Amino acid sequence: MDAEYADEKPPASRLADGSNGQNGYDSDDSDDVPLALRATRKSAQPSFGAQMRSNAATQSSDSDDVPLGLRAAQQTKAKKAKQIPRRNPVGSARAPSVGIKRKSSRQESAPRPRSRARMSSQSEGKKGGDGSKYKWETLEWNGVLFPPEYEPHGVKMLYDGVPVDLTPQAEEVATFFAVMLDTDYVKKPTFIKNFWDGFRRVLGPKHPIKEFKKCDFGPIHQWHLARKEDKKAMSKEEKARLKEKKNEDEAKYKFAYVDGRKEQVGNFRIEPPGLFRGRGEHPKMGCLKRRIYPRDITINIGKGVPVPDHPYPGQSWKEVRTDQTVTWLAYWKDPVNVRDFKYVWLSANSHFRMDSDEAKYEKARLLKDKVGAIRAQYRADWMSKKWATRQMATALYFIDKLALRAGHEKDDDEADTVGCCNLKVENVECINPNKIKFDFLGKDSIRYENVVEVEPAVYENVKRFCRADENGAPKSPAAQLFDSFDAVALNAHLKQLMPGLSVKVFRTYNASITLDDLLCTPDDAGDKSFKSVLELPLPERKAAYHSANKQVAVLCNHQKAAAKGFDDQMKKLQLQIEGLNKDLEELQAELDEAKDSGDVKKVDRLKKRVEAKETAIRNKDVQARTKEENKNVALGTSKINYMDPRITVAWCKRNEVPIEAVFTKALMHKFSWAMESTMWYRF
Template sequence: MDTKPDDGVYKWWAQSDDTIQSILNSDQKWQTLKHNGVLFPPDYQPHSIPVYYDGKPVKLDPEQEEVATMYASMLESDYIQKKQFNENFWAAWKELLGKNHTIKSLAKCDFSKIWEHLLTEKETKLNRTSEEKKAEKELKAKFEDAYKYALVDGRKEKVQQFKIEPPGLFRGRGTHPKMGMLKKRIQPEDITINIGRLEDVPPPPTGHKWGGVVSNNTVLWVAAFKDAINNKNKYVQFASGSSMKAMNDYLKYQTARSLKDCIEKIREDYKQQWTEKQESDRQLGVAIYFIDKLALRVGNEKDDEEEADTVGCCSLRVEHVSLVAPSSIKFDFLGKDSIRYENTVEVEKEVYKCVKGFIEGKKKSDMLFHKINPSKLNDHLKSYMEKLSAKVFRTYNASITLDRELKKLEREITSDMSVAEKVSIFNSANRQVAILCNHQRAAPKTFDTSVETMEKKIEDQETYLERLQQALKEPPKKPTQPLLPKTPESISSKIEAIKKKIDDLKQEKKMKIENKTVSLTTSRTNYCDPRITIAWCKRTDVPVAKLFSKTLQDKFPWALDCPNNYTF
C-alpha cells in the first residue's frame, strides 16, 4: 500500500456541527480500509553477562536473561526500593527460572554487571557522530513510514501507536499493586487485524500468523490485542489528528461552549438542592457543586486488587474530607494517575452543613455520597443538555478560566515585549487552569542542576554585557576572548541583543521555578479549547509553535483556522 500522505487537506470542520455529529453517529465508520498492519519490536539479542548470586556468576538462558536485563535497567530508579515492585518481579522471574534453578532469592542477586553493560551501550549510542545519528534516523523513518498511514475511503489517515510495545516490567503510577509484573512479548498470534477486504490483509512476520482477521466497519481500530497485565483489550487506532478523532475533539469543545447557556440555571438548582428534605437530593447538589467549583472528576468505584486506590467526587470516602470550622473543607485523596489532591477550600455555609450531616454516624471507610453514583449524577445533568456529563464541566471550567485569565492579562502586553515575555504571561494564565484541575507532576530530578545551569548562563551573559559596555566607553587596545565587535555601532547592536538574551533567560528561569511541580501541558492540550490559545497567539504576534508543537498542530487542524477574536 502506498503510504505517502495526501497533499490536500480534508476540511471536515467547514461542515455544520449537525453534519459532523451525524458522521460520528453513523454505525458505519468506513467503507474501505487498507493498511500495513503493525510494527513489532526487534527480537532480544542476548549479551551473555551473568547475574551474580551469593557472589558467584550464574549464566542464564536468553529468556531469563532478557527479564533480568529489564530489572537491571531500573537499578537507579525509585521502583527498585518498592516492596510491591520487587515481589511482583520476583514472582515472574522465578517462574522463568524454574524450581531447580540455582537462584532461590532476589535479595542475594547482584545485577550490577548487566547494569554496567547497559551504561556502556548507552554511552556508545550517545557518542555516535551527527552523521551516524542522522543516517539512523532517516533509515528508521523510511522503515516506519509504511505503517504510519491507513487508507480510509481512499483518504490517508494517520495511525497512532502502530509500534507494538516491547516486553518490559509494568511500572504503573503511584502505588499500583501490579508494578513489577512482566509484560510479555506480544506475538502476531496475539493480534487481531481489522481490514476492509480479506484479500488486503497485510502479511504477518515470517514464521507467524495473525491471531485473527476481521472486517468490522463499525469500529475505528486497525489492530487489537489483549493487555496481559490488566486483562483488557488494547487497540491500534487512528491518530488524534485523524478526521474521526479530531471531530470528536472538536465536538467536545463545542459541547463545553454550550454549557455556558445553562450553567447559571444548573448553579441555581444545585443551591436549591442543598436544602431539600431528601438526602439523595442534597448529596446530588453538593457533588455537582464540587465538580463545578473544584473541577473534580466524577469518580467511580475501583477494585483494589486491580488498581491503585484512586477516587473522584462520587467515590469519596469519609476519610478523604475533614471539616475545618467555620466553613472550610479539607480534601486529601489520590486522584487519577495517583496524583494526590490536597486542598482546603472555603465553601458555602449550606454545603458545610450538608457535608457535616453526610459524615455523621459513618466510619472513615464509608462513602461520603452513599445515595448517588456517577450514572445518577450524569442522568440528572442530561436533563439540562443532551450531551452534558460531569466530564464536560472540567473542560468548560478549564477553558473559561484560560479565556478570562488571558483577556485580563492581555492588557499588560506592550508592543516592545519579547516573545518570551508574552509566553510567560500566557503561562501565568495557563498555570491557574493547571492548579484548578490539579495537574501536578513530581519535581524533575535534574531541577536544581538545570536552575544552576541557567543561573550560570545569565551570569556569563551579564559579564559579557559589562565588557561590551566598557568597550563602548573605551575600546580595548588588545584583542580579547571572546572577541568583541569592532565598531561602536556593532557594539551597541550587540549590547541590545545581549540585554534581550538576559531578559529571556531570566523569564525562562522564573517560569521553571514557578512551574516546578505544575504540569502546564495537560490542561493546554486536553482540557482547554485550543482555539483560545491560537486566537491569543494571533492577537499577540506569538508564533503558534511556541505553545503548540507540530504534533499538537496536527491534532488540532480545525483550531488553526479560528479568527483572532475567538471567544470561548
C-alpha cells in the same frame, strides 16, 4: 482510550471496565460520548489550518500508493459529497482569518464557512446492524509493528557472589531490572516485590535463586552501560543508516486508507515487554509486562481487503472483524492492568480525531449557555429531602468548582485512585467555619491536596455525609462519602440536564472558560475585553500565556515530578545569567570611558550593545523564572485535552506570538482545524 471513542470499546470491556483506556491520552469519564459534529462549512479563502488539511487530502488522493480499488471509491465519494448540503454547527461562527480583507461589518459577523469536508459524509447516513451510524465504508491497513524477539547477550548475573545460568526468558527479565538500577524505582518496596514475584515465576520453583537480597544484577547493568556508550560513539553515517533502516521497516505501518483517503496511523508500534512503571505510587509498579503476540490482538478492517500479515508463522490474529461503527483499528488486553485495553487509532490529525476534538469543544461551549440554570438547580438540591439528590448536588458542586474527575470503582488489585464519586470519609476533613480539606490519590496516583472554602450548605452536607449514612448508621473512615450513587449514575443525571453532558464536559468547560477569562480583562463596566500584552517583549508575552496555562493545569490537578536534570538545568541558566551580568558590567565601564573621552560614535555603539545585553539578561531571567514556577506542573495535558485550542490561537494572533512558541509541532497538526480562528474568538 479517549472519551470520544468510549462507545467503541469492545462489549466485554464496557461490561467489566469502569476504568480508563491507554495510549497516552487523558481519558477520565470514558462513559461519555460527545455528539458527532455532522455539519461542514465551506471555505471562502483557505487559512493556514485549511491549507494543511487540503495538502494532506491532495497527498492522500493523488498518491501512487493508494490502491486502485479505493481510488475509484474516493472519486465517487467526492462527487456525491458535493451534493450534500452543509450547515454551520451551533456556536461555531467564525470571522475571517487575519490577513483576509473584511469588506463590511456585516461580513465580519457572518459565520465563517468551514474548509474541511466531512470524512465520511456519504457513509454517515447509513445504519449498522445495531442502528449505529457507519463511520467509514472502506478500511485497509497493514497491521501493527511488533518489537523484535529477545536476543540473549550471555552476561551472567551473580547470586550470592556466584555467576548463575539463566534461560533466555529469565535473562530477559533480569535485564529489564538491571537497566533500571540507576532509577528511583529500584528503591521502592512495591516495585521490588512485584518484580521479584514475576521473576520467580519465570525462574521456576527448582531454580537455585531463592532470595532477592542475594541477587546482584551489576554485571548486566555494566553491559547495558557499555552498550549505551557504543551507540553514542557511532558516527553520523552509522546513525543515519540505522535511522533509514528503521524508517524503511516502519513505512508500511504508518498509513491506513479510509474511504480511499490516506490517513496516518497514530500508534502502530506494539510496546515491547518490560517492567511496568506507572506514575505516582502505583500498586502494580514492577509487574512484568509480557510480550504481545498476534493471538492477543483483534483487528478491524474493511470487507474484502487483505488481512494484515505478521512475523509469527503458525499464529493467527485473535479476531479479524469488520465493524464500520467504530474508528479503532485494533485492540488487545493490557498485560498488566487486565481490565484495560490498548488501542490502535488513527493519528490525532486524522479527520476522525479532528472532528471529534472540535465537537468536544463545541459541546463544552453549549454548556456555557446552560451552566447558570444547572448551578441554580444543584444549589436548590443541597436542601433536598432525598438523600441521593442532596448527595449528588453536593458532588456536582465540587466537580464544577474544583474540576474533579468523576471517579470509578476500583478492584483490589488496581491503584486506589479517587475521583469525586468515590471519595472516602478519610479523604475529606471539615475545617470550621466552612472549609474542606481534600487529600487523596487522583489519576495516575498523583496526590490531590487542597483546602477550599465552600458554601455553608455544602459544608454542613459534607459533615453530615461523613458522620452517618441515610439510615443514621455511623460511617468508618474507609466508607464512601457519597454512598447513594456512583459515577455512572451521576453522568446519567447530567445527560438529563443537557444532552451529552458529563463530568468530562464540565472539566473541558471549566478549563476552557478559565483560560479564556485569564487572557481577558474586565473594563470599568465589568465587561470582559481582550487583554493585550503587545507592549511586552516576546519572552514576557510567552511567560504570560504559560502563567495562564499553569492556573488551568493546577485547577485540573495536572502535576508532574521535576525533571531528573532540573537542578543542573537551573544551575546552567544561573551561570549564563551571571556571565551576562559580568559582560554588562564590562560594557558599562567601556561606555563610561567613552563618555569621558567624548567619542560619540563609540558611545552610540556601546549603548546599543548595553541595551542588547540588558535584553538578553531579562529574557534569561524570564526563562529561569518560568522554568522554576512550572517545574511541578504538567502544562501539556490541559493543552491536549481540555483547553479549547482556538483560545490559544486567537491569543497568539492578537499578541503577535508565533503559535509554535506555545504549541508543539504535534499539537499544531492535531489542532490544524483551530488555526482558522480569528484574533477575536471567544470561548
